[in-house]
Amino acid sequence: MSAPDEDTFAEEGGDMEEMDEVGSGGDDDDDEGVEMEEEGAGGEGEKKVYVPGIEPLQPGEELEMDRSAYRMYHECQTGKTSCRTCVCVCVCVCVSSESCPVAFNCVCVCVCVLLCSxxxxxxxxxxxxxxxxxxEQLxxxxxxxxxxxxxTALSNRLLVMRMHxxxxxxKEKEGEESSDEESDEDEEDEDKKPQMELAMMPHYGGINRVRVTRRGEQSLAAVWSEKGQVEIFDLGPQVEAVHSSAAMTAFMKQQKEATALFxxxxxxxxxxxxxxxxxxxxRLVSGDCKKNIHVWEPQEGGTSWQIDQRPFSSHSKSVEDLQWSPTEATVFASCSVDQSIRVWDIRAPPNxxxxxxxxxxxxxxxxSWNGSEPFLLSGGDDGLLKVWDLRQFKGGRPVANFKQHSAPITSVEWNPVxxxxxxxxxxxxxxxxxxxxxxxxxxGARVEGVKDLPPQLLFLHQGQSEIKEIxxxxxxxxxxxxxxxSGFNVFRTISV
Incomplete structure (x- = not known):
């Protein structure tokens, strides 16, 4: 468990602000965002748009974030909030006195170190x-x-965050300002610092993927973990804790591993x-690295599920992702390491x-399944993004194919609006x-000097290391x- 004042939040880029004066730090490299500017070595103020993968940075060139390209931009980190064990080490140093060799002057120093995962x-x-x-109102x-x-398996957490x-x-301030104006702006800046409350439950085993839903008044999380189990958790106590200091105090007293509903x-x-x-x-669907897919049916009471023991098993290799149809209750899609995409109906035989x-x-x-149109979006290790029209799916040809990323695709999602x-x-x-x-x-010529960008490409955002999910x-x-x-980014671009 963790108190809310241990979270790390950075506002609008590089100045890392930890709540309740925990400290400050940060790395300027983390400020590299989409529509970043590249400052050349020859000539002060010479800048141009940098597009990843088109031209590498030259010696002496640096990337600079263009804040005008974002309507909102924040960073946060949750890693430090995993601290829960305090270890105290005492060291004593004794030196003999010159006037009396058998007498010693001893100095003892005790240091307490908070261990963080x-x-x-x-x-x-x-x-x-x-x-x-x-x-949309800020x-x-x-x-x-x-x-x-x-x-380590024991160091993992299932957490709920409230960012507000x-x-x-x-826009950057222009011109000189009086001390009174600067003081007023400092107070205003203090009021605009982002805040975060965090409620964590210990979870044995690394969490591969988490998905949430609402069922009646319940907030449920389905968790796929490295221990080979799929677990369902009721997030009610955590959600209450991040909204109430009294509930947070009660929640933090429960120093025990999370208990799954199912x-x-x-x-x-x-x-x-x-x-x-x-x-x-x-209703839930889960797939594993052995190619098997199971459908879960909820039972009365909200605490149990019936799972068909006959798996959907036509894939020949690991099932990597699953998506239910947003309009047809019995239809879902899957993708696999075997390079195939399949669309299933749970009323039909598993094969x-x-x-x-x-x-x-x-x-x-x-x-990702489009919420309004019969389109399916896929991303692979080949770095390709493909759009499939499910009305023409039997033909096996996508209606759109984009190659902008230079490495495997890790996450895709249609805009819900x-x-x-x-x-x-x-x-x-x-x-x-x-x-x-x-x-x-x-x-037309959106970016001067860059001719081969797809016209459908709106924005490229950077500044994080090893992005896994969006x-x-x-x-x-x-x-x-x-x-x-490297943590979370929360942002809105001028393009969407």
Whole structure:
């Protein structure tokens, strides 16, 4: 468990601010964002747009974040909040006195060290809150659920974060200001610092993937972990804790491992693929690294599930991702290391499905089902992003194919508000945003000197190391959250 004042939050880029004066730090490299500027070595003030993968940086060139390209930008880290063990070490140094060799002057120093796991959250999910839909008025707030991947199984946590007081980026101040004006602005800046409350439960085993849903009044998290089990947790106590200091105090007294509402050990090994149904509350599908897929049906009472022991097993290798149809309650899609995408109907026999057997030239890592249109988005180890029209799926040919990332795709997701917009992240440490409705004639020469960018490419965001997962916030239009080895980014670009 952790107190909320131990969280690390950075506002609008580089100045890392820890709550309640925990300290400050940060790395300027973390400020490298999309639409970044590249400052040449020859000539002060000479700048140009830098596009990843087009031209490498030259000696003496540095990247500089263009804040005007963001409506909102924040960073946060949760690794330090894993601190829970204090070890005290005492060292005594004794020196003999010159006047009396048998007498010693001793100085003892005791140092207490707080041991921290520093574990990154490589999977997270957005919890819907009661603040309303389509919220754009600043400051913003959000709830997230995430799971850690620590060095040891005992050091992992399942956590709920409440981020609030999230203000937008501001234009840099111009001209000289009086001391009174500076003082007023300092107070205003203090009021605009982002805040975060964090409630953590110990979880034995690294968390591969976490997905959340609402079932009645319950906030449920489905967790795929390295111990080979899929577990369901009730997040109610954690959600209450991040909204109330009294509830947080009571929650922190429960120094024990999280107890699952329900767990399933029928998978033959661990996995990553998991998804809640958006049309049937509590219905779940999970897939493992041995190719098997199981469908979970919720039972009365909200604490148990019936799982069909006959797996959907037509894939020949690991199932990497799963997505329920947003409109058909019995249909879901899967992708696999076997380079295929399959569409299943749970009313049909487990071996009956539609399939694109060679959808990518290598492992397919992630898929996303469009909420409004019959489109499926996929990303693979080949760095390709492909859009599939499910009305023409039997043909096995995508309707769109994009190659912008220079490394495997790690996450994809359609925008829940604008059906033509999607985003992707890659192992090249880039988040890309796209709009399929944009045509070549709409953009012209968008970026001087760069001719080969796809016209549908809206934005490239950088500044994180080893980006693993991205999500749009369904209640905050245009707001995107990304998680990486280096922490979380919360941002909205001028493009979406």
């Amino acid at each position: 520093g574990a990154p959250c490589l999977s997270f999910s957005v919890l819907r809150d009661g603040g309303g839909e389509a919220r 400051p913003l707030s959000m709830l997230l659920c995430a799971g850690t991947q620590a060095d 007081n999230l203000h937008g980026t501001e 767990s399933f050990s029928g998978h033959m090994t661990e996995g990553f693929a998991i998804d809640w149904s958006p049309t049937v509350p509590g 009956s499905m539609l399939s694109a057997t060679e959808a990518h030239s290598s492992d397919i890592n992630v898929i 604008d059906s033509s917009v999607f985003a992707a992240s890659g192992a090249d440490d880039v988040v890309s945003q796209w709009d399929l409705s944009v045509e070549s004639c709409d953009v 999500h749009w916030h369904p209640q905050l239009p245009g707001v995107m959250i990304s998680t990486a080895l």
